[in-house]
Amino acid sequence: MSIEAHQIIRSKRKTLAIIVKPDGSLVVRAPLRASEESIREFVHRSRPWIEKKQRELRTIVPVAPREYLPGESFMYLGHTYPLEIVREQVQSLILEENFKLAEIAQGNAQLVFDGWYRLQAREIINERVILYANQYAFEYKKVGITSARKRWGSCSANGSLNFSSRLIMAPLEAVDYVVVHELVHTLFHNHSKRFWDRVERILPDYQERRKWLRTNGHKLLF
Numbered sequence: 001m002s003i004e005a006h007q008i009i010r011s012k013r014k015t016l017a018i019i020v021k022p023d024g025s026l027v028v029r030a031p032l033r034a035s036e037e038s039i040r041e042f043v044h045r046s047r048p049w050i051e052k053k054q055r056e057l058r059t060i061v062p063v064a065p066r067e068y069l070p071g072e073s074f075m076y077l078g079h080t081y082p083l084e085i086v087r088e089q090v091q092s093l094i095l096e097e098n099f100k101l102a103e104i105a106q107g108n109a110q111l112v113f114d115g116w117y118r119l120q121a122r123e124i125i126n127e128r129v130i131l132y133a134n135q136y137a138f139e140y141k142k143v144g145i146t147s148a149r150k151r152w153g154s155c156s157a158n159g160s161l162n163f164s165s166r167l168i169m170a171p172l173e174a175v176d177y178v179v180v181h182e183l184v185h186t187l188f189h190n191h192s193k194r195f196w197d198r199v200e201r202i203l204p205d206y207q208e209r210r211k212w213l214r215t216n217g218h219k220l221l222f
Contacts, residue, residue: 003047008039015190016042020053056214066222068109074099074222076120078171092116113222114147114165121145121168128172128179129161136202138183152178152213155185169220170213177209 005018006025010032016039019027030039043050066072072083082098089102092112105112122145129143141159148154148164155161161182167175180202188195199206 003043003050005039005043010034013190015192017191018043018046018050020050020057022057024054024057026050066110068101068106068113074113075169075220076117077124077168078174110222117168117222118145118165121163121165124168124172125163125175125179128176129183132176132180132183132202136183138186140183140186152217153182155182155189157189159186161186166220166222169222170216173209174212177203177206177213180206 004026005028007027009027009029011029013029013031015031016034017029019029021027026043028039028043068083070083070085073080074083075081076095081095084098084100085103085106086100087103089100092102092105093116094100095116101109101112122143125145126143129140132138133140139159140155140161142161144160144162145165146162148162149166151164152167153161153163163178163182167178180199184195184198184202187198203209
């Protein structure tokens with residue numbers, strides 16, 4: 001049985017790339033002048049990888065929507081903390097031995113968690129970007145925190161870095177992988193061998209860190 005792309009997105013990029021969406025469908029990102037035949041051949045050559053990704057996606061069990069009830073677990077830097085609803089708490093949300101949500105804020109719990117995670121992400125991810133940029137002489141324009149659900153990070157053509165606030169729920173090793181990944185994109189705007197070689201020189205175990213995100217990323221929700 002043949003395998004085909006469900007969507008082709010053309011841009012000024014120089015190489016072909018395949019994205020396997022959560023529903024298993026394929027998106028091909030292609031250069032403006034790439035022929036239909038070359039795209040079909042690329043998809044055909046990539047079939048083993050595509051089928052492997054589709055099998056992985058089928059094993060993922062959907063995570064139930066958050067209810068923000070006592071005892072419900074939330075992650076932060078790779079650790080899991082239960083939620084406690086607290087009366088007469090001044091701050092909307094506090095993390096100690098567990099997450100303490102003020103009872104008065106329970107009706108806006110999702111917004112409260114979103115704000116809390118964004119604040120932590122801005123502080124910690126900025127620190128990690130500065131650390132690796134200084135250590136390995138990377139130059140970047142600025143760092144932004146987004147609400148992205150499908151991408152952990154991105155690097156624009158002008159060197160602006162963006163990271164999903166959800167990333168701060170992952171272990172610091174995984175956070176560092178995404179930080180390094182995007183910093184290396186300031187030098188290589190693709191996923192060429194030179195790109196991955198540079199990532200590996202900085203993080204020799206980057207594949208394990210990347211694997212953790214692929215395996216557990218769907219659980220990092222609030």
